[in-house]
Amino acid sequence: MQAAIGTPSQLAAAPRGLTAGRRAAPLPRSRVAAADPGDLADNAEFEDKRISVNEAAKQTILTPRFYTTDFEAMDDMFSLEKNPGLPMEELTAVLQELRRDYNKRSFVRSELYASAAAALTGDTRRVMIDFLERACTTEFSGFLMYKELGRKLQGSNPVLAEIFSLLARDEARHAGFAHKGLTDFNMTLDLGCLTSERTYTFFKPKFILYATYLSEVIGYWRYITIYRNLQRTPDRQTHPLFEMFESWCQDEARHGDFLAAALKARPELLRGMRARLWGRFFCLAVYCTMYLNDHSSQFRHLYEALGLEVTPFCRHVITQHNRSVQRLFPEVPDVEQPAFWAALDRLAALNSAAQAIDATSAPTWLKRLRTLPLLERAAAECVRLYLAPTKRCGSLDVEGAGAYRY
Numbered sequence: 001m002q003a004a005i006g007t008p009s010q011l012a013a014a015p016r017g018l019t020a021g022r023r024a025a026p027l028p029r030s031r032v033a034a035a036d037p038g039d040l041a042d043n044a045e046f047e048d049k050r051i052s053v054n055e056a057a058k059q060t061i062l063t064p065r066f067y068t069t070d071f072e073a074m075d076d077m078f079s080l081e082k083n084p085g086l087p088m089e090e091l092t093a094v095l096q097e098l099r100r101d102y103n104k105r106s107f108v109r110s111e112l113y114a115s116a117a118a119a120l121t122g123d124t125r126r127v128m129i130d131f132l133e134r135a136c137t138t139e140f141s142g143f144l145m146y147k148e149l150g151r152k153l154q155g156s157n158p159v160l161a162e163i164f165s166l167l168a169r170d171e172a173r174h175a176g177f178a179h180k181g182l183t184d185f186n187m188t189l190d191l192g193c194l195t196s197e198r199t200y201t202f203f204k205p206k207f208i209l210y211a212t213y214l215s216e217v218i219g220y221w222r223y224i225t226i227y228r229n230l231q232r233t234p235d236r237q238t239h240p241l242f243e244m245f246e247s248w249c250q251d252e253a254r255h256g257d258f259l260a261a262a263l264k265a266r267p268e269l270l271r272g273m274r275a276r277l278w279g280r281f282f283c284l285a286v287y288c289t290m291y292l293n294d295h296s297s298q299f300r301h302l303y304e305a306l307g308l309e310v311t312p313f314c315r316h317v318i319t320q321h322n323r324s325v326q327r328l329f330p331e332v333p334d335v336e337q338p339a340f341w342a343a344l345d346r347l348a349a350l351n352s353a354a355q356a357i358d359a360t361s362a363p364t365w366l367k368r369l370r371t372l373p374l375l376e377r378a379a380a381e382c383v384r385l386y387l388a389p390t391k392r393c394g395s396l397d398v399e400g401a402g403a404y405r406y
Contacts, residue, residue, distance in 0.1 A: 066141040066198045067208060071152040074205040077266060079156035088159060090261040095159055097254060098166040106247035107177045112240045117184035120238065125185070127302040128239060132181045133189065139175035140191055141198075142212075143168050163258055170251045181241055206269050210282045213259035216252045217324050218286055221317045223249035229308055236307035260328050270394060276331035283325060283332050284385055287318050288347060295348040296355065315341060326393035334389045343385050350378045 076082060120128055150165035175191075182188055203211060227245035230237045237243070263269050270279075291314050293299060303310045319335055326332045333340060357370050 136178035143171035216256040279329035
């Protein structure tokens with residue numbers, strides 16, 4: 001699971017620490033799945049420097065989020081008793097695929113991990129730590145949500161419940177691998193405290209399905225693009241973790257296949273005007289979040305270290321993601337238009353300007369005042385993006401019509 005998602009007015013330049021949007025309050029421990037240390041990582045002893053819970057739990061518009069949903073409503077959507085005609089053939093096939101657990105023995109560390117971490121210095125070391133922290137947080141949040149969905153659906157749809165539990169297995173494996181990578185830098189995240197301290201963003205069940213599907217698909221395209229580039233330029237592989245990206249992206253692809261099947265099982269989520277508008281919105285939310293994150297200074301340095309130019313990388317990933325998603329969603333942004341990329345470039349410039357303001361020593365109130373004009377311009381860019389030309393498309397299984405443009 002990859003992208004953090006905000007509302008249209010939130011997707012643009014926000015200084016670090018300035019948050020917005022509707023969020024659920026931190027959940028009691030009984031409402032979230034507890035972190036099982038055995039699910040996540042070895043309990044090897046090490047001299048550690050803890051990443052403070054306040055730092056890890058800090059959320060801005062672009063940081064990874066923890067999501068929650070109405071689990072009872074999700075149960076109603078997929079209950080076999082309440083929905084006797086629910087198509088289960090594709091979901092059952094996905095379950096059989098996930099049971100095989102192709103990557104059960106793929107995420108194996110070697111002695112190269114510790115030595116690679118020790119060799120990294122300066123900005124490259126800093127951004128690698130930041131990358132591992134984000135990867136661990138994102139995958140851990142997916143583990144929590146999928147595990148809870150698996151538990152809630154056991155009585156009403158055993159097939160779906162087992163699938164969500166297997167997705168939680170994969171997310172836990174990814175989170176544990178990233179967390180173990182942090183220990184090579186003598187750092188650790190207290191995932192138990194993070195579970196209770198983090199603010200949870202509430203999404204309705206259909207929005208969870210949209211958002212997680214898009215996040216899994218864009219995760220696939222990010223990881224496979226980085227992996228293939230490093231296969232061509234092995235001298236740029238700064239850390240052995242990137243060798244795992246082929247296996248990692250295969251998990252993302254299988255998760256995306258499941259979520260596509262779940263959406264098709266409820267065709268009302270992919271038909272009609274509302275589905276078209278929401279599809280366009282969530283695609284843009286993912287694209288804007290990725291583009292702004294990747295063009296920030298710390299991630300730009302990481303891509304440069306890997307031998308990637310950030311703008312061509314983002315354009316390739318977004319274009320490939322859009323082509324994948326248009327096989328399912330009834331409407332997607334037309335990312336082939338030059339105006340689309342020009343708007344994202346303007347948003348990235350506004351975000352950089354906001355970050356520069358936030359980096360000054362000015363009082364917080366003054367920083368926010370200086371940022372307001374940037375937020376206003378960013379909101380206008382988001383509205384223009386939303387109203388820009390789109391592609392009508394979608395699955396033949398759902399709408400019975402091929403792609404066309406209007």
